[in-house]
Amino acid sequence: MKDKVIDITAYIGRDLKSRIAVREFRDKISNEQRTTVKIDFGNVSFASRSFMDEFYNIFIANADMNVELINLSAEIEVMLDAVKSTQHRSPKIANKLSSNDYDIKFSSISEANKYLEALPFS
Amino acid sequence: MEINVSENIGEKFLQGLEGVLRLIDRINQSEDKEDILIFQNNIFVTPLFILPLLVYVSGSQKKIRYQFTNSYLDTIQFGSGGIKPEELDFPTLHHSLNKYSAKTYIPIIDFPTDQKHTRERNEILLAVENLLSTQIRLQPNITAGLKYLIEESVDNIIEHSDSKRGYVFGQSYPSKKYMDICIADNGITLLGSYRKMEENKITDHLSAMKAANLSVSTKNLPGAENRGYGIRTSRKMLVKGLSGNYVMLSGNVLYLKSKKIEQFMVLPDIATWQGTIVAMRIPYVNASFSYIDFVE
Numbered sequence: 001m002k003d004k005v006i007d008i009t010a011y012i013g014r015d016l017k018s019r020i021a022v023r024e025f026r027d028k029i030s031n032e033q034r035t036t037v038k039i040d041f042g043n044v045s046f047a048s049r050s051f052m053d054e055f056y057n058i059f060i061a062n063a064d065m066n067v068e069l070i071n072l073s074a075e076i077e078v079m080l081d082a083v084k085s086t087q088h089r090s091p092k093i094a095n096k097l098s099s100n101d102y103d104i105k106f107s108s109i110s111e112a113n114k115y116l117e118a119l120p121f122s
Numbered sequence: 123m124e125i126n127v128s129e130n131i132g133e134k135f136l137q138g139l140e141g142v143l144r145l146i147d148r149i150n151q152s153e154d155k156e157d158i159l160i161f162q163n164n165i166f167v168t169p170l171f172i173l174p175l176l177v178y179v180s181g182s183q184k185k186i187r188y189q190f191t192n193s194y195l196d197t198i199q200f201g202s203g204g205i206k207p208e209e210l211d212f213p214t215l216h217h218s219l220n221k222y223s224a225k226t227y228i229p230i231i232d233f234p235t236d237q238k239h240t241r242e243r244n245e246i247l248l249a250v251e252n253l254l255s256t257q258i259r260l261q262p263n264i265t266a267g268l269k270y271l272i273e274e275s276v277d278n279i280i281e282h283s284d285s286k287r288g289y290v291f292g293q294s295y296p297s298k299k300y301m302d303i304c305i306a307d308n309g310i311t312l313l314g315s316y317r318k319m320e321e322n323k324i325t326d327h328l329s330a331m332k333a334a335n336l337s338v339s340t341k342n343l344p345g346a347e348n349r350g351y352g353i354r355t356s357r358k359m360l361v362k363g364l365s366g367n368y369v370m371l372s373g374n375v376l377y378l379k380s381k382k383i384e385q386f387m388v389l390p391d392i393a394t395w396q397g398t399i400v401a402m403r404i405p406y407v408n409a410s411f412s413y414i415d416f417v418e
Contacts (some may be wrong), residue, residue, distance in 0.1 A: 075415075106388065109389070112143060112389055117209065
């Protein structure tokens with residue numbers, strides 16, 4: 001059993017940007033039989049929210065994983081805080097989903113186009 | 123029926139979509155089993171014309187063919203349906219894209235969504251982001267935002283659409299300092315994604331569009347987040363941060379969002395897309411923009 005620093009960019013590249021990438025990363029490092037993992041973000045240039053959300057669920061919120069994150073940039077810290085804070089937030093929006101007076105229903109394409117043409121949307 | 127496609131699509135953002143809607147109307151007026159869309163020479167089209175048309179045609183019950191000798195449509199790979207990264211080795215792929223470095227548009231990209239082709243997909247998306255960035259000399263702060271906007275949309279296709287393919291197409295307007303990006307799939311629509319959730323209560327395209335844009339996750343995993351916040355952050359980043367315009371189309375519902383307008387619209391049933399389309403008009407000169415300010 002080893003405790004070693006893993007440069008995440010060596011596995012994924014400097015842009016961290018899909019949920020699949022997190023799952024592949026997990027599979028790769030799981031095969032290396034480590035109990036404690038230090039993941040180095042020092043060379044990361046970009047991370048998407050989806051990536052960080054999946055990363056949070058697989059590596060940080062998962063009790064089977066013992067990870068320490070090192071060299072997080074301020075941007076990655078913000079992204080991580082954002083996904084942490086929304087894990088259990090359940091927006092109460094059910095009443096906003098149904099149709100209301102502000103929605104527009106068109107009965108023909110010419111009617112829809114006439115509306116779109118007049119819309120100041122550019 | 124032969125349907126002439128002769129109108130030039132101008133720079134007004136929704137004009138491309140209006141053009142597709144007119145074609146759909148004519149296709150539905152035809153009683154023929156097969157229709158041919160004949161593109162006139164020198165026609166100019168936009169991302170919000172091309173991808174909604176491709177997705178509509180791919181989901182149509184009728185057989186619809188294209189006929190054109192237009193060099194622009196050839197250059198953007200319209201006839202082939204787009205560049206497919208898994209069919210090219212990486213040097214050939216980069217060589218193909220380098221040909222566009224002096225243009226103001228990228229070719230249509232037709233990428234696979236499966237895990238097997240993750241490397242090819244990442245390679246071409248990175249190449250596209252670099253190409254767009256180089257073509258109009260984007261500042262790093264805008265490039266980061268552009269990456270975020272593209273990647274979140276692509277990830278939604280991979281995770282939720284059940285589509286085998288995804289599509290990206292973009293056009294820049296250097297004199298106006300904005301670019302249009304369209305990202306699409308021919309999957310199960312937003313409604314289809316919600317219907318796969320346990321205890322789903324969303325039963326129509328309008329509710330699904332509202333749910334996606336008001337942060338209801340399609341993920342059914344305990345503790346797992348979500349399509350909702352990714353879409354919300356993208357939209358906020360684009361509209362508030364860059365003063366851009368955001369369009370989402372899924373099934374027969376259209377959603378528009380700008381600083382001044384937020385509108386959900388139900389189109390007639392004949393204008394139903396078997397898939398989801400996101401289009402963004404992205405102003406790209408903004409020194410104070412930082413994408414991270416909009417993450418929530």
